[in-house]
Amino acid sequence: MVTTNTPDITAVRTTTTTVRDTPGYRAFRIANAFLLVVITFLTLYPFLNMVAKAFSSQAYIAAGEVNLWPRGFNLTTFASVMGDSIFWVNYRNTVVYTLLATLIAMALTTTFAYALSKPYLKGRGVLVGLAMVTMLYAGGLIPNYLLIDALGFKNTIWAIVVPGAINVFNLLVMKSFFDNFPRELEEAAEIDGMSQYGVFFRIVLPLSKAVIATMTLFYAVQFWNSWFQAYLYLNDRDMYPVTLYLRNLLAAATSTTDLGSDTVQIQANVQSVAMLLTVLPIVCVYPFIQKYFVSGVMLGSVKG
Amino acid sequence: MTQGTGTVDVAPRTGGAPSGAAGAVGAGPGPQQLRRNDTWRVSLRRHWRLYTFVILPVLFLLVFRYVPMIGNVIAFRRYRPGGSMFGDEWVGFYYFQMFIQSKPFWDVFWNTVILGGLTLLVCFPLPIILALLLNELRSRTFKRVVQTITYLPHFMSIVIVAGMVFQLTAINGSVNQLIEAFGGEAIPFMQRADWFRPIYLTSEVWQTVGWGTILYLAALTTIDDQLYEAARIDGANRWQQTWHITLPGIRPTMMVLLILNIGTFMAVGFEKVLLLYNPLTYDTADVLSTYLYRVGIGEGGNYSFAAAIGLFEALIGVALVVTANQISKRAVGASLW
Structure with missing residues (x-):
């Protein structure tokens, strides 16, 4: 497999000489380690608090006694959220939208990036420019809204899965990967009589699994997390993605002006469960995919 | 917008190329090399398959990125509900004022x-x-x-x-x-x-x-x-x-x-x-x-x-x-x- 060379940013600097640390520097290192532990804890805290609330009883949350650990442990909130059929309908929608949008996005991005990586593609400079201009200047909210309306995409799945299809940043990452694809492999296949399609589907794609996996994940996370497109274009509650379900929970809770009332506390409980179930897939795969994301970002920073 | 127009002429030619070029490709093109001096005709005939990869993405960019850019003209035109997404009559800088x-x-x-x-x-x-x-x-x-x-x-x-x-x-x-x-x-x-x-x-x-x-x-x-x-x-x-x-x-x-x-x-x-x-x-x-x-x-x-x-x-x-x-x-x- 053709792999991408990005620096290992988890590596630590090793000193070759045996210079002793000064007392001042040693003090700094202790303070530094302590500070980083605090930062890490603060980063994790909102997650821990969310999990704690998801398993806590309303009474303890209302009394302001839930922080790191669940109080009044119970699973009834889970049962009630999971018993809400609309939640599962919306959850399934998110899965469908994510799969379809990622598929469309990958098909367009991969083929476009491959074509753009070929120096003999006449008009290549213009096409790259065409894509890059959209990074600098985008149409804006209102014209986009009117376009989706004019296309008749409103309240259809197409408003969700089509408009995000080419992310220019991802396109450039893929292009720079294909730019470095060994020419000899493609030439050899062409000499053997393979067409450009054959070369692309049977030689290039199988050898580009790493970058394809990375880009697929980039897109999938983006589509999984998106809510605003749905908020803007969908009217039908049965079509909402789960992020919009969650947004409506939050909106319902905050529109109550009296924040001390019981309804809000129930919401806090339910919110946590819905949030937890929404982030769960991402948190579960995150440890395994993290390195792909990191290398993807670094690839993108390589000019060209 | 000059770049936009440049691309517009790629698309129709690409669309026309496949049928005409199929025979030539059957003759077997050699390894593809960088030839800056190829004319459009030669380039399209030799690489028409590659150009087919470009059609959908370019269409996508034109429709979903460039049309909204042009759609900003409604800032200068009065929009009527149910009317054109580009507005109906010029009002100049009325909305800016x-x-x-x-x-x-x-x-x-x-x-x-x-x-x-x-x-x-x-x-x-x-x-x-x-x-x-x-x-x-x-x-x-x-x-x-x-x-x-x-x-x-x-x-x-x-x-x-x-x-x-x-x-x-x-x-x-x-x-x-x-x-x-x-x-x-x-x-x-x-x-x-x-x-x-x-x-x-x-x-x-x-x-x-x-x-x-x-x-x-x-x-x-x-x-x-x-x-x-x-x-x-x-x-x-x-x-x-x-x-x-x-x-x-x-x-x-x-x-x-x-x-x-x-x-x-x-x-x-x-x-x-x-x-x-x-x-x-x-x-x-x-x-x-x-x-x-x-x-x-x-x-x-x-x-x-x-x-x-x-x-x-x-x-x-x-x-x-x-x-x-x-x-x-x-x-x-x-x-x-």
């Missing part, structure tokens, strides 16, 4: 500048500092754990982040518990306009700083160890090494990211503000993008007026990037293009 003369516009304009400015001021330097701190670690495991955890918020949906903000700042949330533990009074944070900016910034720091270190850490690995060696021999202490070697080493990365940050200055977290604000906090929270959303789509339906504001905001954004890029190019030789 309308917003320039309105007080709410200038309120949200300054809110945008303040919130964008604060975000830049806080969220640009913090990843550099965190990257430098991570760089001083000697335990690989510790470093990796800190990295893994601080990157995580980047992958969270804005809705989740908003939900966490609501929960932590709730009247019985953790922050108020802390305040009460120190003898203070609980604060209804999300209903206080003066708390909106600190809360927004904190959530922004939480979500972006860890992930923001990646490019700096990558740049740090490219600094030659011999430089540190030499500096040590010259008697430089750690702080001097950081100041004279590390920082200059990551300066190009800093400049590029600064330019990018400046470019998104006016577009401050639209979705996040939309989720976090409410009428009680509009005084500080309402920014150009949320204001134009409300007058355009949310409640007003005044598309042309909103599009004029959007165009104004976007042009400021473009002007800022171009200016920052030029200054950076002259001053330190680092630039986006």
Whole structure:
């Protein structure tokens, strides 16, 4: 497999000489380690608090006694959220939208990036420019809204899965990967009589699994997390993605002006469960995919 | 738009090419080489399959990216519900005058500048500092754990982040518990306009700083160890090494990211503000993008007026990037293009 060379940013600097640390520097290192532990804890805290609330009883949350650990442990909130059929309908929608949008996005991005990586593609400079201009200047909210309306995409799945299809940043990452694809492999296949399609589907794609996996994940996370497109274009509650379900929970809770009332506390409980179930897939795969994301970002920073 | 027209003539020719070129390809083209002098006809005949890869993406870009750009003409044309998305009659700068003369516009304009400015001021330097701190670690495991955890918020949906903000700042949330533990009074944070900016910034720091270190850490690995060696021999202490070697080493990365940050200055977290604000906090929270959303789509339906504001905001954004890029190019030789 053709792999991408990005620096290992988890590596630590090793000193070759045996210079002793000064007392001042040693003090700094202790303070530094302590500070980083605090930062890490603060980063994790909102997650821990969310999990704690998801398993806590309303009474303890209302009394302001839930922080790191669940109080009044119970699973009834889970049962009630999971018993809400609309939640599962919306959850399934998110899965469908994510799969379809990622598929469309990958098909367009991969083929476009491959074509753009070929120096003999006449008009290549213009096409790259065409894509890059959209990074600098985008149409804006209102014209986009009117376009989706004019296309008749409103309240259809197409408003969700089509408009995000080419992310220019991802396109450039893929292009720079294909730019470095060994020419000899493609030439050899062409000499053997393979067409450009054959070369692309049977030689290039199988050898580009790493970058394809990375880009697929980039897109999938983006589509999984998106809510605003749905908020803007969908009217039908049965079509909402789960992020919009969650947004409506939050909106319902905050529109109550009296924040001390019981309804809000129930919401806090339910919110946590819905949030937890929404982030769960991402948190579960995150440890395994993290390195792909990191290398993807670094690839993108390589000019060209 | 010259680039746009250039591409328009690629598409029809590409569409026509396959049938005519099939025979020629059957004859077997040799390995494809860079031939700058090929004419369009030759290039299309030899590589028509490659051009078929381009058709859909180009169509996509034209329809979903370029049509909205052109669609901004409704800022100069009156839009009639049910009428053309490009408006129905020219009104010139009518809508621009309308917003320039309105007080709410200038309120949200300054809110945008303040919130964008604060975000830049806080969220640009913090990843550099965190990257430098991570760089001083000697335990690989510790470093990796800190990295893994601080990157995580980047992958969270804005809705989740908003939900966490609501929960932590709730009247019985953790922050108020802390305040009460120190003898203070609980604060209804999300209903206080003066708390909106600190809360927004904190959530922004939480979500972006860890992930923001990646490019700096990558740049740090490219600094030659011999430089540190030499500096040590010259008697430089750690702080001097950081100041004279590390920082200059990551300066190009800093400049590029600064330019990018400046470019998104006016577009401050639209979705996040939309989720976090409410009428009680509009005084500080309402920014150009949320204001134009409300007058355009949310409640007003005044598309042309909103599009004029959007165009104004976007042009400021473009002007800022171009200016920052030029200054950076002259001053330190680092630039986006």
